[in-house]
Amino acid sequence: MFGLFKKQKEEETVPEWYAELQESEQRWFVFLEKLESKVEELAAAAIPELKQVLQEDEDLYKRTFQRVYAGVNGQLKNIREKARDVYEEKILDTYYNFNAQVSVLSKHHGLVSNFRNTCSDRHNKFEEHCEYWSTEIEKTQERDLEIEYQKILNEFETIKDKFNCTQCGGGITIEKIFLIETYISCPYCKTQNTFAPSTQGRNLQNIARGLAEQRTAHLLEEFETENNKERELYHQRHELSLSLIHESDPKIRNEVETKMKELEEQRQFVIQNAPKLHRVYLRAMYDEWNKITPDLKEHNEKMYQNQLPNL
């Protein structure tokens, strides 16, 4: 009798060890807040710098930019790892310790599992924060390829009539943008001349696909939007089906079932339609690509054909 009374009293008050859990939780929150502001600091400093480096990087492959970019991502990764390590070493360790000491039958066990859930949710929030900034940093890679393409076209206009035969000195018109060294025979004396395209001209094949993608990005987005609908519709229908479990009113059941049927029809339509939109996008992208580098058309068409069965 007394024992029972004592037990009840014990369960009503918050146990002494709870202070320790609370302290860990608070420290975890403060720690992540500080790390979050470090991430923001890093991004605020790196984003304008990366943009500048990219603009000033004369290298065809933008290697200086890539190096700095890798370094910035390395720091971001370092911060995320630090959070993950502390989560495992301090938070999970504390949780396992208490979990081993406090019986699951105890009324206070909830405090232990709440501690874990709260800390884990906070960690997820931190990860979302990092993900957001990581995407912002990623965006610094984007460059307007139209500008680079225009430079190549302008250069071609100025050089195309300035090439002379090494044998007879006759003027040879360069009829298109060559991507690699090419033999051109002189229209007058038939000598084979080697035409070597400029570094900028050669770069056309490196930017061609990116440019084609840039020009057809709206079609890719249409496909992706359609493709994502499948899961959305599935979940909507699933939720409705759950709502029916305890529903006995035949009228409501009927209404919900009709709605479910509609959703399923829409979902089936999307399943059929998404690959079609994907094909529309790819065709348009390859057409655009072929327009930019007609020399690569034969190769690109093979690539396109290879891709089709996987859609």
Add this chain to the structure above:
Amino acid sequence: MFKKLFGALTGDSRQENHNYEAQTSNNNYENEYEEAYTEVEYDPETLHGTHYTVEDFDAEVAERAENWIADERASGENVHEKDIQNIYFNYRRAVYTEWNNCDSDQMIRFEHANSLKYTGVQTSGFVKADANNPFLEPVHGVDLRTYTAMCLKISAGIDYLEVCKAMGFEPIVWEELNTIWPQRMAEDTSFTVTTLFGQYYAENVTVPQLENLKASISEEGQANLDRIKTDRYFYEELAGARQAAYEYGIDGAQWILDNFGINLADFQSVAMQWMTEQNQNWNSQDIMEFSNYQQEKQKEYAARFAAEQGGNIADDVNF
């Protein structure tokens, strides 16, 4: 009492007992399994057990897979081409493991050896050059092996003009080779060209014309190169260091050259060599071991680079 209940639920009490035994006597189980493992003889080419024929194996897989597919269809499921491939893939694993009583490492080795046949994709370490493959036809008389040898020289730092001269052709030919071979790699959905290129790269192939072209390498560099070829731990250390360098904004390949005297071509060649070896002698325990070792080393070097750069941005944040 519970046992009975579970047995009744699953309708198979024998299976239940069997599982129970396997769990309580782990040691015995492993011993039995080791013995059974060595009893099976494998065909060196196909890695199928020699106690059955490949036809029987394929037939068994097909029968099980088709039954499953028929069941799925009968219950109104839409079975797509990808599902069918997955169903076959899973039954192939199941039948192989059952018939040979083997572990998952052996099963993966079998998959690697047969990847082209069953999935249409090659695995490094198992590709044989087939003279009839149109993708492997020489370009301007230069076959893939020779092309790889040229690439090796160029990525080792030798000027491509030197390489062309040694081969006896105009630079324009090299430019075409260097366009057509990569295009073939991209077009070939079985990855035969790419994988074979990688295998040649790992072998560090050369051709007589190029033998006299040697990238300069220091004595120390040569010693380090010889060591990463034979000492997997040392290779993993350098791979980890290189990765750490990139994460600190340093050109990792250049860093390896500056500090260990090994150029990019030689390093990549050794990397391919270890990868091929790993594919051929698949052993998940070793893979874990080496991967952990590399990560550990990467951390060590990361700490070093961080110290050189005045620390990481969040070093002053503590829990």
